[in-house]
Amino acid sequence: xxxxxxxxxxxxxxxxxxxxxxxxxxxxxxxxxxxxxxxxxxxxxxxxxxxxxxxxxxxxxxxxxxxxxxxxxxxxxxxxxxxxxxxxxxxxxxxxxxxxxxxxxxxxxxxxxxxxxxxxxxxxxxxxxxxxxxxxxxxxxxxxxxxxxxxxxxxxxxxxxxxxxxxxxxxxxxxxxxxxxxxxxxxxxxxxxxxxxxxxxxxxxxxxxxxxxxxxxxxxxxxxxxxxxxxxxxxxxxxxxxxxxxxxxxxxxxxxxxxxxxxxxxxxxxxxxxxxxxx
Amino acid sequence: xxxxxxxxxxxxxxxxxxxxxxxxxxxxxxxxxxxxxxxxxxxxxxxxxxxxxxxxxxxxxxxxxxxxxxxxxxxxxxxxxxxxxxxxxxxxxxxxxxxxxxxxxxxxxxxxxxxxxxxxxxxxxxxxxxxxxxxxxxxxxxxxxxxxxxxxxxxxxxxxxxxxxxxxxxxxxxxxxxxxxxxxxxxxxxxxxxxxxxxxxxxxxxxxxxxxxxxxxxxxxxxxxxxxxxxxxxxxxxxxxxxxxxxxxxxxxxxxxxxxxxxxxxxxxxxxxxxxxxxxxxxxxxxxxxxxxxxxxxxxxxxxxxxxxxxxxxxxxxxxxxxxxxxxxxxxxxxxxxxxxxxxxxxxxxxxxxxxxxxxxxxxxxx
Numbered sequence: 001x002x003x004x005x006x007x008x009x010x011x012x013x014x015x016x017x018x019x020x021x022x023x024x025x026x027x028x029x030x031x032x033x034x035x036x037x038x039x040x041x042x043x044x045x046x047x048x049x050x051x052x053x054x055x056x057x058x059x060x061x062x063x064x065x066x067x068x069x070x071x072x073x074x075x076x077x078x079x080x081x082x083x084x085x086x087x088x089x090x091x092x093x094x095x096x097x098x099x100x101x102x103x104x105x106x107x108x109x110x111x112x113x114x115x116x117x118x119x120x121x122x123x124x125x126x127x128x129x130x131x132x133x134x135x136x137x138x139x140x141x142x143x144x145x146x147x148x149x150x151x152x153x154x155x156x157x158x159x160x161x162x163x164x165x166x167x168x169x170x171x172x173x174x175x176x177x178x179x180x181x182x183x184x185x186x187x188x189x190x191x192x193x194x195x196x197x198x199x200x201x202x203x204x205x206x207x208x209x210x211x212x213x214x215x216x217x218x219x220x221x222x223x224x225x226x227x228x229x230x231x232x233x234x235x236x237x238x239x240x241x242x243x244x245x246x247x248x249x250x251x252x253x254x255x256x257x258x259x260x261x262x263x264x265x266x267x268x269x270x271x272x273x274x275x276x277x278x279x
Numbered sequence: 280x281x282x283x284x285x286x287x288x289x290x291x292x293x294x295x296x297x298x299x300x301x302x303x304x305x306x307x308x309x310x311x312x313x314x315x316x317x318x319x320x321x322x323x324x325x326x327x328x329x330x331x332x333x334x335x336x337x338x339x340x341x342x343x344x345x346x347x348x349x350x351x352x353x354x355x356x357x358x359x360x361x362x363x364x365x366x367x368x369x370x371x372x373x374x375x376x377x378x379x380x381x382x383x384x385x386x387x388x389x390x391x392x393x394x395x396x397x398x399x400x401x402x403x404x405x406x407x408x409x410x411x412x413x414x415x416x417x418x419x420x421x422x423x424x425x426x427x428x429x430x431x432x433x434x435x436x437x438x439x440x441x442x443x444x445x446x447x448x449x450x451x452x453x454x455x456x457x458x459x460x461x462x463x464x465x466x467x468x469x470x471x472x473x474x475x476x477x478x479x480x481x482x483x484x485x486x487x488x489x490x491x492x493x494x495x496x497x498x499x500x501x502x503x504x505x506x507x508x509x510x511x512x513x514x515x516x517x518x519x520x521x522x523x524x525x526x527x528x529x530x531x532x533x534x535x536x537x538x539x540x541x542x543x544x545x546x547x548x549x550x551x552x553x554x555x556x557x558x559x560x561x562x563x564x565x566x567x568x569x570x571x572x573x574x575x576x577x578x579x580x581x582x583x584x585x586x587x588x589x590x591x592x593x594x595x596x597x598x599x600x601x602x603x604x605x606x607x608x609x610x611x612x613x614x615x616x617x618x619x620x621x622x623x624x625x626x627x628x629x630x631x632x633x634x635x636x637x638x639x640x641x642x643x644x645x646x
Contacts, residue, residue: 039478124599125490139494141483143318146326146476148483150492157485157492159474159591172594196599256494258508262453262598263532266443273608275441275615 035184035218038147041254042224042246043137047088049120049130051202052242053097054090061085061201062115075115091133093227093241097204103235110203118201122269123261125156125173127197128190128212129228129242137249139256147179152256160188168192171208188214207234222248305561305586306401315520315557318477323520323557325475325482328590331466331565331583332396334360337541339409339417346408346417353399353406360397367393394469402564402582410465410581419543425574429544432535440611443604448533450604452597454509455488457538462493462511462526462551463567463581467538472592473585482515482522489597495524502528507547509533522555544574561587 050061060072060083076083090096099107110117120126126134136152147160160179168176168191175193179186195208210232217225224246231239248254271277315323334356339346367390378384400407409417421429439445449456457467464473464486474485482495495515502512510533511526527550536543545551549571556564563585570578 119599122599125594125596139481141476141478141481143326143476143478145324146474148474148476148485148492150483150494155489155491157490159485161591165591170593173596173599174594255496257506260453260509260530262451263444266451266604270443270605270608273605273612274443275612 034221036181036186037142038140038186038216038218038224039142041137041139041249041256043249044133044226044244045247046091046133046244047086048091048133048242048244049135049200050085050088052090052092052200052204053202054095055085055088055202057087058085073115091242091244093243098237098240100235100237103205107203107205110198110205112203114201114203117198117203119197120201121265123154123265125154125197126151127173127193127199128158128175128177129214129226129230130197130199131156131158131174132214132226132228132246133242133244136259137256150256152259154259154261171195173197175212182215184217186216188216190214205235206230206232209234216246219245222250224248305559305584306398306404307559308404309558309562309564313557313559318479320479322477322479322517323522324477325522325555325557325563326477327475328588328592329473329475329563329585330396330471330588331464331473331585332394332471333400333466333583334396334398335400335407335410335583337410337465337543337581338419339411343408343417346412346415347405348408350406353401356399357397360395364393364397367391392469394471396466396471400584402584403558407582410583411579412582413580414577420576420579422572422574422576425544428574429535429542432544433537433542436537440607443608444532446604446607447535447537449537450607451532452489452601452604454491454530454533455486455595456536457541458536458543459488459538460486460491460493460510461567462513462524462553463569464553464565465536465538465541465543466583467540470595472588474590474592482524485592486510487592488595490595495522501525504528504548507531511551518554520556524553524555526551526553543569544571545569546571546573549574555585558584 047055059070060076060079062073062076063070064073065071071077072079072083097107115121120130120134125131131149131151131153132138134151134153138152139150141148141150145162147162148157149160150157156174158174158177160177162179164178165176171192171194173194173196175190177188177190179188181187190212193206193208193210193212195206195210198205210230213229213231215225215227215229217227219225225243226246227241227243229239229241230236267278318324318326343352369389371389400410411417411419414420435445436447443451447456448454454460455467455470458465459467459471464484467488470488472487476483476485480497480499482497484493484495485491486493491510493510493513495513497515497517499514501514504527506512507528507530509530511530512528513524513526515522515524517523527548529545529547529549531547534544534546536545549569551570552568554564554566556566558564565583565585566581567583568578568580569575
């Protein structure tokens with residue numbers, strides 16, 4: 001449980017203070033320290049990973065032109081209903097993503113070539129914020145001195161720096177995270193992502209110049225309000241924000257499982273290089 | 280050179296002593312009354328960034344005849360290692376000629392990225408020649424079956440490039456090689472860094488290679504055996520101020536854990552017991568015991584220290600840039616195609632090589 005201000009932590013004043021100056025309490029009468037406890041296993045219940053924007057159900061992620069309507073591409077047709085896309089409301093506060101004209105063309109190209117281009121298909125690390133709303137839970141491990149977010153998908157993890165680490169020396173898939181409390185909202189500034197991760201299976205994207213500012217706010221014991229504001233002048237005409245709810249997993253099975261998908265994609269990536277390729 | 284370095288080491292020790300006269304230095308005899316920092320629940324804090332980089336390795340080299348050797352031996356080893364490191368760190372020669380066409384190898388440029396440490400381990404003030412303390416000879420107690428298995432595996436890695444799933448975990452990027460993620464967590468030539476973060480019901484051990492996090496469930500039972508994990512299934516408990524972690528149910532993909540300086544093999548139901556104890560401001564005493572009767576004639580035990588390191592740990596994205604595995608497989612296919620073409624030429628039969636060409640020129644999906 002985080003009970004101290006970032007400044008106090010920076011000076012190593014790690015004594016057992018029950019409250020900190022910035023604690024504002026909360027409307028529901030719970031203690032500030034509970035409000036600031038994000039630890040647990042969490043998961044979204046939405047379709048954002050298919051498409052951040054509002055989308056009706058459709059045949060498949062990868063479509064081809066049919067005689068009357070778009071139809072599943074032959075590479076996914078055998079999946080039938082399992083490969084169909086469920087509908088979802090927009091999780092973009094502004095409704096749609098404010099792309100520049102050029103970046104919108106890129107998004108549409110990405111979408112048309114989803115199966116070849118989506119990093120998720122290849123089990124690549126998902127970047128932020130996509131890691132939050134994939135169909136896998138995440139676990140937040142938190143105390144006064146440290147915070148980790150561990151994602152079930154692809155052994156992905158983030159160390160949240162609680163002291164400003166300055167500019168990251170190098171770009172990476174998950175970027176560099178610096179987190180601090182703003183009242184009872186935990187703010188994480190994510191920089192230095194390499195721009196290769198997508199936001200969803202619909203080709204939404206940003207460049208390596210993009211930054212993401214996440215806000216985690218406990219709204220009661222089992223729900224976190226999650227917001228992520230994306231800024232990238234190379235890709236968007238203005239900042240935009242996704243917002244959604246994280247639900248706490250409860251009970252004996254509230255654990256992360258292992259999803260080390262690297263071995264699951266070896267046939268896709270390297271199958272053609274087998275001595276005897278599968279028939 | 281040597282005397283200059285001795286002077287530098289002496290000078291830095293003096294500076295450290297001035298800075299913190301109360302704290303024991305890394306490698307010195309531990310203070311039995313050392314009081315570890317504690318978490319809010321009163322348990323000792325293992326939190327922080329730690330490294331196992333060391334010139335000491337799992338098994339004792341034949342040049343040593345004892346687990347504990349005099350300080351002068353350590354200094355000699357460290358002096359040699361420093362010379363090698365200086366050579367590794369030499370800048371790349373911009374005028375180096377291209378490798379000879381058809382040569383056996385392209386050679387190396389430099390090895391600045393190696394990070395195998397600069398010090399021989401000193402555990403509770405003792406200079407150690409191996410992590411292994413049991414068996415007493417400092418060698419892994421391979422059973423006959425274990426020896427045969429290891430020999431066959433090494434032969435296979437050298438010869439069999441038919442399919443991706445029979446290649447080593449390091450080439451596949453499925454998990455860090457050489458048991459860097461453990462358990463037991465062993466030091467390899469680079470990326471020997473860990474981050475530990477604790478809660479009352481979970482101890483998370485982040486392993487730099489390959490961004491794996493071992494979630495030790497405290498006071499819990501093991502999952503069913505079919506729920507195998509690449510780092511096994513770990514449950515922990517506190518025995519006094521020592522964190523004791525029991526692991527089993529290992530994924531068969533991480534059975535062989537090979538590195539340049541050691542090779543081990545753990546079957547699915549091997550058992551590993553680790554003990555983590557804070558012994559100074561900058562050291563965790565890390566003990567491990569491995570039991571796997573199919574592979575080893577006895578339980579083997581090791582003692583290591585994890586040493587506080589400066590963070591942060593950066594991302595080790597192996598799979599996303601894996602050119603090694605397609606290179607190995609593609610190279611083998613090219614050799615086969617060349618051999619087939621040569622054989623066909625000898626037979627003076629016109630070969631239809633369209634199949635071969637398609638195989639070797641196809642672009643990789645992940646490029």
